[in-house]
Amino acid sequence: MPLIALCAGDGIGPEVAAEAVRVLKAIDSKYRIGFSFEDAPVGGGAYDKFGTPLPDKSLDTAKRADAVFLGAVGGPKWEKLDYSVRPERGLLGLRSGLDLYANIRPAKMFAPLVAASTLKREVVEGIDLVVVRELTGDIYFGKPRGVEKYAGGKRGVNTMVYTTPEIERIARIAFELARKRRKKVCSVDKANVLETTELWREVVTQTHGAYPDVDLSHMYVDNAAMQLVRNPRQFDVMLTPNLFGDILSDEASMLTGSIGMLPSASLNGTKGMYEPIHGSAPDIAGKGIANPIASVLSVAMMLEYTFGNSPAARDVERAVANVLEKGFRTADIFSEGTAKVSTTRMGDLILKELA
Ligand code: NAD
Secondary structure, eight states: OOEEEEEEESTTHHHHHHHHHHHHHHHHHHHTOOOEEEEOOOSHHHHHHHSSSSOHHHHHHHHHSSEEEEEEOOOGGGTTSOGGGSHHHHHHHHHHHTTOOEEEEEEEOOGGGGGGSSSOHHHHTTOEEEEEEEOSOGGGTOSSOEEEEETTEEEEEOOOOOOHHHHHHHHHHHHHHHHTTTSEEEEEEOTTTOHHHHHHHHHHHHHHTTOTTSEEEEEEHHHHHHHHHHOGGGOSEEEEOHHHHHHHHHHHHHTTSOGGGOEEEEEETTEEEEEESSOOOTTTTTTTOOOOHHHHHHHHHHHHHTTOOHHHHHHHHHHHHHHHHTTEEOGGGOOTTSEEOOHHHHHHHHHHHHO
């Protein structure tokens, strides 16, 4: 029986997670899958109850589970805590504890929301790209690192480092994903200046040998940042090292409008953690107005990547698209002439489309 660990978290986390669970249960009965669920407290609430943002039991549950759903963690209540027990440490602990090395963030434009983008309609209409970001290597983890004194003052050092197997495994994820899409991978590097990314380009090119049906191109990161706002439709799958992907995936996600719409997956093989990209939104927590769509679309990603159930994933995406098409909006994506609905009402409407 497939097990899903539920980390609802803090702030609007539990509100949006509740809608995600309702959708999972609806899909479960429609497709007769037999999901089971176990709560795995993480974040500030877990700290209050257990004295740690990631109790061992929660990590155990996440390790045993086939997939993890996470709402969001953090909030002002815990901002003064020591760094080592802040809610966000719970999230990082889950990512490293499960060795989730591939971060996948789609940026897809829903036609009825074109006006919500900060860019012109003709630029953003029809965007459908995915950023595949390496998540456990690069300058964030390389050594030596730190700030040290020297005769002239202080000196800060971080080290950009990648090994062949690290590059190969993330490149394979990108090529496999492209095979299910428009069969195009654009690999991002700075191979003209940085030797580490020269290796990145070399290994990506070699790995591509096993995927002759996929089109591979390379782009320097500065150009990629520019092309994303100039002509984003040219991209299908963007493959990036950790640092460049951190920046480009945020840029890509903003193309499509509200942060309340964007799902993500962090994977190791088929094991994955699925979460909306937004935080716990303390400013709107408890008001019942959070947009649950990012969470619901994270469920679609879980169905696709962990459970390999593309029909169910498409079903969820179609339900969301239909609700938007019919003019229903949560407050963050509301515009004149549409109907404003609450978090749970948006959930009800999505379930109705699924039925
Ligand atoms: P945030 O994403 O929580 O909120 C930014 C803005 O977007 C707010 O105005 C918020 O109301 C709005 N927003 C976010 N999600 C929304 C949704 N689903 N529907 C409608 N509006 C939404 O970012 P922040 O304010 O910088 O951070 C708040 C807390 O969340 C902090 O403690 C931060 O550390 C934490 N955080 C957690 C995660 C995570 O759990 N993955 C990610 C980012 C931030």
